[in-house]
Amino acid sequence: MSSVCYKRFVRRSFPFSAIVGQDEMKQALLIAAVDARIGGVMVFGDRGTGKSTAVRALAALLPPVPAARAGYQDGTPRKGRVPVPFIDLPLGATEDRVVGALDLERALGAGEKAFEPGLLARANGGFLYIDEINLLEDHIVDLLLDVAASGENVVEREGLSVRHPARFVLVGSGNPEEGELRPQLLDRFGLSVEVRTPARLPDRIEILKRCDGFERDPDGFAATWEKAERKTLRRLARARDALPDIDVPDEVLGYAAQLCMAVGADGLRGELTLMRAARAVAALEGAGAATPAHVAAVAPMALRHRLRRNVLDETGSTVRIERALADLAQAA
Amino acid sequence: MSPAGVSAPDALADALLAARLCAIDPGLGGIVLKGGEMLREAVLAELRAGLGPERRIPVNVDDERLLGGINLTATLAAGRPVRREGLLAEAAGGFVVLPMAERLSEAVAGRIAAAIDTGEARFVTIALDDGVEADARPPAALAERLAFHIDLTDARPGAALPPVAPAARAADPPGAIEALVTTAAALGIASARAPGFALRAARAAARAEGRCLVTVADLALAARLVLAPRATQRPAEPEAAEAPPPPPEQGEGQEEAATDTPPLDDLVLAAALAALPPDLLARVAEGRSRQRARANGAGERRLGHARGRPLGARAGLPGGGKRLSLIDTLRAAAPWQRLRGRQNRVLIRRDDLRIRRFEARAEALTIFAVDASGSSALARLAEAKGAVELLLAEAYVKRAEVALIAFRGTGAELLLPPTRSLTRARRSLADLPGGGGTPLAAGLDAARLLAEAARAKGRTPFVVVLTDGRANIAADGSTVRALAESDAAAAARAIGLAGIAAAFVDISARPRPEGAMLAATMRARYLPLPRADAAAMHAAISAVQAA
Numbered sequence: 001m002s003s004v005c006y007k008r009f010v011r012r013s014f015p016f017s018a019i020v021g022q023d024e025m026k027q028a029l030l031i032a033a034v035d036a037r038i039g040g041v042m043v044f045g046d047r048g049t050g051k052s053t054a055v056r057a058l059a060a061l062l063p064p065v066p067a068a069r070a071g072y073q074d075g076t077p078r079k080g081r082v083p084v085p086f087i088d089l090p091l092g093a094t095e096d097r098v099v100g101a102l103d104l105e106r107a108l109g110a111g112e113k114a115f116e117p118g119l120l121a122r123a124n125g126g127f128l129y130i131d132e133i134n135l136l137e138d139h140i141v142d143l144l145l146d147v148a149a150s151g152e153n154v155v156e157r158e159g160l161s162v163r164h165p166a167r168f169v170l171v172g173s174g175n176p177e178e179g180e181l182r183p184q185l186l187d188r189f190g191l192s193v194e195v196r197t198p199a200r201l202p203d204r205i206e207i208l209k210r211c212d213g214f215e216r217d218p219d220g221f222a223a224t225w226e227k228a229e230r231k232t233l234r235r236l237a238r239a240r241d242a243l244p245d246i247d248v249p250d251e252v253l254g255y256a257a258q259l260c261m262a263v264g265a266d267g268l269r270g271e272l273t274l275m276r277a278a279r280a281v282a283a284l285e286g287a288g289a290a291t292p293a294h295v296a297a298v299a300p301m302a303l304r305h306r307l308r309r310n311v312l313d314e315t316g317s318t319v320r321i322e323r324a325l326a327d328l329a330q331a332a
Numbered sequence: 333m334s335p336a337g338v339s340a341p342d343a344l345a346d347a348l349l350a351a352r353l354c355a356i357d358p359g360l361g362g363i364v365l366k367g368g369e370m371l372r373e374a375v376l377a378e379l380r381a382g383l384g385p386e387r388r389i390p391v392n393v394d395d396e397r398l399l400g401g402i403n404l405t406a407t408l409a410a411g412r413p414v415r416r417e418g419l420l421a422e423a424a425g426g427f428v429v430l431p432m433a434e435r436l437s438e439a440v441a442g443r444i445a446a447a448i449d450t451g452e453a454r455f456v457t458i459a460l461d462d463g464v465e466a467d468a469r470p471p472a473a474l475a476e477r478l479a480f481h482i483d484l485t486d487a488r489p490g491a492a493l494p495p496v497a498p499a500a501r502a503a504d505p506p507g508a509i510e511a512l513v514t515t516a517a518a519l520g521i522a523s524a525r526a527p528g529f530a531l532r533a534a535r536a537a538a539r540a541e542g543r544c545l546v547t548v549a550d551l552a553l554a555a556r557l558v559l560a561p562r563a564t565q566r567p568a569e570p571e572a573a574e575a576p577p578p579p580p581e582q583g584e585g586q587e588e589a590a591t592d593t594p595p596l597d598d599l600v601l602a603a604a605l606a607a608l609p610p611d612l613l614a615r616v617a618e619g620r621s622r623q624r625a626r627a628n629g630a631g632e633r634r635l636g637h638a639r640g641r642p643l644g645a646r647a648g649l650p651g652g653g654k655r656l657s658l659i660d661t662l663r664a665a666a667p668w669q670r671l672r673g674r675q676n677r678v679l680i681r682r683d684d685l686r687i688r689r690f691e692a693r694a695e696a697l698t699i700f701a702v703d704a705s706g707s708s709a710l711a712r713l714a715e716a717k718g719a720v721e722l723l724l725a726e727a728y729v730k731r732a733e734v735a736l737i738a739f740r741g742t743g744a745e746l747l748l749p750p751t752r753s754l755t756r757a758r759r760s761l762a763d764l765p766g767g768g769g770t771p772l773a774a775g776l777d778a779a780r781l782l783a784e785a786a787r788a789k790g791r792t793p794f795v796v797v798l799t800d801g802r803a804n805i806a807a808d809g810s811t812v813r814a815l816a817e818s819d820a821a822a823a824a825r826a827i828g829l830a831g832i833a834a835a836f837v838d839i840s841a842r843p844r845p846e847g848a849m850l851a852a853t854m855r856a857r858y859l860p861l862p863r864a865d866a867a868a869m870h871a872a873i874s875a876v877q878a879a
Contacts, residue, residue: 047476048523052449088450090443094655102658132473135438159659197522204513208527212509215359215528 013060014053014214015221017228020207021198022050027281028191028301029058030232032169034239034280038190038273040148040170042133042305045195050207051173052088052131059086059127061229063237070125072117073165085126085168087119089136089144098140099147099155100162115162120144120153123168133172144170145188190273191298192305194318239283246279247289255292255328259299262324265306273302296325343487344368347375350480350557353536354427354456355382356498360479360532361448362457364433364470368484372460374492376429381495383456384426387419389444391435398443408680420444424453433470434463441471448477479529481561502538504531504546515555519563526562530554645686660686696732696794697750697786698723698873701779703799703839704740705770716798716839717761718866719873720748724757733791735782736760739775741768742809746778750786769811772803776823776854783832794833796873797856800840801847817846821853828855835876837861837869 019026028041043051064081071085089098100118119128128144130136147153153166172189186192198204214221222229256274265271275290277298282290304317347365354360355378365372380386395401400418407414419428428444430436436459444457457478459470475481509531516527534554538546645660665684672679702716724734734757736748748760776797783793803820804813827834836851836858843860851858857876861869 046522047472048525050524088446090439090446093439096655131442132438197524201514201517204517204524204527205510207524208509208513208531211524211528212531215532 013057014211015225015229016054016057016061017232018210018214018221018225019050019054019057020203020210022054022195024193024301025051025054025195028193029054029171030236030239030284031191031277031280031298032171033058033062033236034283035243035276036167036169038276038280040145040172040189040191042186042189042192043171043173043195044175044192045173046175046197049195049197051195052129055127055129055171056086059084061233061236063233065125072121072124074115074117085123087123087126087128087168089119089128089130093119093136093140095140095143098143099153099157101157102160113159115155115160117164118153120147120166120168121164124164124166126168128168128170130170130172132174134174141185145185149188186305187269189305191277191301193301194304235284238286239280242283242286243279246282246287248275248279249289252278252290252292252295256295258328259295259321259324260303262328263303263307263321265303270303270306274298277302299325342490343482343484344371344374344490345493346557347371347480347482347484347487348378348490348493349537349540349553350482351375351378351458352382352493352540353533354480355379356539357532357536358383358454358456360456360529360536362427362459362478363480363482364459364461364475364478366461366463366481366483366485368487371484371487371489374489376458378493379427379456379458385423386426386429387423388429388431389419389440391430391432391437391440393419393440395443398440399447405682408682420447420455421453423455425455427456427458430457430459430470432462433459433474434461436471436474438471438473441474445473445477476523476525479533479558482557496540496542499539499542499544502535502544502546502550504535505548508534508546508551511551512555512559516559516562519559521559521562523562526559530558533558645688647683647685648687649682649685650687655688657686657688695791697735697783697791698732699735699737699779699782699786699793699795701737701739701744701775701795701797701799702764703770703772703775703797704738704764704766704768706740706767713764713766715866715869717764719798719869720761721757722866722870723873724752736764737775737778737782738764739771739778740766742771742774742805744771744774744778746782750782750791769805770799770803771805771807771809771816772799772801772850773807773816773819773823774805775799776820776827777807780823780827780830780832783827784830787832792833794835795827795856796835796837797854798837798839798869799847801836801838801844801850802840820850824850824854824856828853835859835873837873 016026025041025043028043032038032041045051060083062084064083067078067080067082070082096118098118098120100121101116103112103114103116106112106114128148130144133141147166148168148170151165151167153164155162170189198207210221253271253275256271256278260270260274274295278290278294281294281298282288285294287294300318300321303321307317307320347363347368350363354362363375365375376386389398396416396418398418398420400416400421403414403416406416430444447453447455448457457474459474459478461470463469469475509527512527512530512534516530521527530551531554534546534550537550537553538544645657647664650656661680661684662678664686665678665680668681668684669679672681700716700720702713702720704713720734720736723732733750733752734748735746735750736757737744738747739745747764748757751757779795779797783795786793803816804811806812806815807819807823808815810816834854834856836847836854836856838847838851838858838860839862840847841862843862847860848858859872859876861872
């Protein structure tokens with residue numbers, strides 16, 4: 001039980017920059033990579049739209065992180081750098097596997113009481129990806145969101161008492177046709193995006209060409225995209241460095257609050273995420289301060305899953321946000 | 333994405349060819365083989381000829397066996413950890429066979445899919461689909477990653493393929509990619525994986541014949557084997573003009589895509605389209621069942637005994653989904669250590685092993701049987717729809733599902749199969765028509781059948797009947813009022829005898845005793861709500877359900 005492996009993705013990843021279209025998803029993932037406190041990204045969409053490819057590609061793109069900040073930290077000092085952890089959480093994962101459990105091997109073999117770190121520990125410092133999160137057991141989802149918010153995993157079970165850091169970017173994906181996610185869980189995700197297969201034929205052809213090029217010669221394909229990848233990486237690194245110094249003027253905060261009120265987003269999480277996401281976008285764009293335009297740019301992904309749903313109203317959340325943005329622009 | 337493939341007498345030849353292509357290029361993922369009991373052996377034999385080890389994965393496989401882990405029995409005997417490789421790792425370079433793939437849990441399917449994605453161990457997957465009902469299909473997450481979906485149900489035995497020496501690699505003619513993508517778009521295939529598989533299949537087909545150039549025939553073959561079974565709509569082609577109108581889910585964008593086809597691709601596209609199976613039309617017509625299957629799958633399998641609230645442990649061997657409870661095992665072994673001559677390690681015997689037990693709460697299913705006849709005024713119907721949507725909105729919180737049956741005219745219709753998806757509910761509620769007679773008996777029978785089916789799957793059904801109680805269409809469709817009423821009473825009694833919890837909401841403007849009597853024979857709570865709106869109806873039903 002303890003030794004079942006959910007190995008890291010070992011094959012070369014598809015380059016992040018080579019993903020055709022899906023700009024909103026890519027932007028959301030970059031924002032989450034710039035500021036992990038945003039609190040995860042939820043991706044809604046059909047199978048085969050490149051959701052997992054994008055997440056894996058981003059994890060592979062990021063530079064190695066210090067070993068002391070990635071993976072399971074049992075207190076012993078670690079040196080060197082390791083690749084950014086990317087953990088794929090399988091649907092049927094049990095609580096044991098997720099939070100960690102008593103190490104069966106050592107308990108049986110040596111009679112020792114030792115902690116076998118779970119997936120939360122392994123995802124520390126990186127990404128935890130859950131495909132079809134709406135099919136995951138409720139109590140596991142609760143647990144994940146809890147740990148994702150606190151950045152720490154507390155294990156009190158089987159006579160174990162362990163706490164370890166578990167800071168990761170939670171990325172969930174799901175298909176709304178296969179079941180809704182509870183509103184209170186949705187609200188805990190920082191950003192949510194909707195992805196579709198590109199409708200334009202040239203885009204689809206480009207996708208197949210790039211996938212084929214990658215499959216035939218992964219290294220050669222990666223080499224042709226290396227320049228673009230390095231550019232994205234530099235942009236990301238600069239944004240991370242600049243983030244603490246990005247100013248969010250009061251008028252921008254006011255605009256964010258007005259927007260939340262106009263669309264009827266419950267709770268303060270909406271405004272907080274809006275502010276953080278706008279700041280991250282400003283950092284990505286190399287701007288010194290966040291502007292109302294940054295807020296408007298991130299408003300759909302930061303708010304669409306927080307709107308109180310009127311079951312008898314057919315209007316999509318995105319449309320409601322766009323309408324509110326237009327109204328505010330007119331009022332100004 | 334429908335795993336049911338093309339069914340034709342010569343499907344075996346297709347299956348054999350698909351097997352050969354998989355052996356040449358394992359990147360094709362594998363085959364979903366539906367039906368065809370004995371014929372499958374020939375397909376597997378073809379695979380054995382080209383691929384290494386073969387592993388069978390039972391439906392109830394546990395993670396230790398699938399992905400590798402501790403061999404518990406050997407570990408206990410040897411007194412040191414003995415590991416064993418997982419089935420998927422063992423199958424590297426070969427193929428795995430999944431018998432009864434339609435019963436495979438989402439979790440196992442998800443792990444196999446992840447193994448295919450990461451490509452750590454390259455293997456071909458053959459999912460044997462023995463499903464008879466339309467909604468019993470292999471999990472979509474897995475089927476999506478297997479290139480070929482072939483139906484052997486009507487296939488006749490045939491000769492094996494002659495052996496050949498495959499070419500090392502094959503080059504595409506110009507425009508091949510465009511042609512395959514155009515075809516996929518015209519067939520309404522959203523997934524980007526499908527055209528990718530088709531491209532690989534075309535190349536493998538060329539290689540299988542020892543050629544190093546892909547021909548139009550190879551592309552046509554790939555479109556037939558890979559794209560056609562995934563079609564969700566008819567291509568908007570001029571020669572399809574005599575075809576019945578495409579299903580409503582067809583987006584306008586697709587039609588534009590088809591007409592935008594660059595002239596260069598026309599030749600390849602036409603060849604591919606001509607090779608599409610003739611029964612595509614019929615399968616497109618039953619396209620709705622595809623969605624039904626996807627919506628159902630999630631709910632049923634949640635009722636595992638492997639998770640939920642822990643209930644304590646009992647003696648037993650772990651494996652097959654049962655998990656070892658370590659603390660209880662050690663506790664059971666502790667008193668015997670001296671007797672067993674313990675030296676420096678804990679001696680554990682088979683009898684000490686304890687497994688965990690969990691209690692999973694059964695899911696609730698609320699079945700609405702709504703009277704959509706002319707006598708129930710249309711306004712009442714709108715309120716009933718509103719109540720269904722309100723209940724659905726909180727369904728996820730209560731781990732409940734909702735289904736909707738409407739009865740009008742001469743019969744009852746299942747408008748909304750059990751679901752918790754608001755998106756789907758809204759769609760089917762929006763076009764609920766009203767008018768006609770009141771076939772109350774048919775409506776009650778349909779509700780009872782659905783409730784019994786739900787109970788068989790371990791769910792707890794709750795039937796809510798919304799009607800004015802004035803039956804005027806008998807079970808056989810005749811309009812004799814007395815017969816209609818006695819049939820309705822019989823159907824109500826059947827619900828009562830089946831012990832299905834129910835509520836009877838009388839929505840007539842002036843409730844009359846017939847309603848109360850029917851409710852009594854159904855052993856249902858009687859709720860006369862003459863002027864209730866959606867919110868009040870929802871509140872009343874929730875109160876009854878909670879009681």
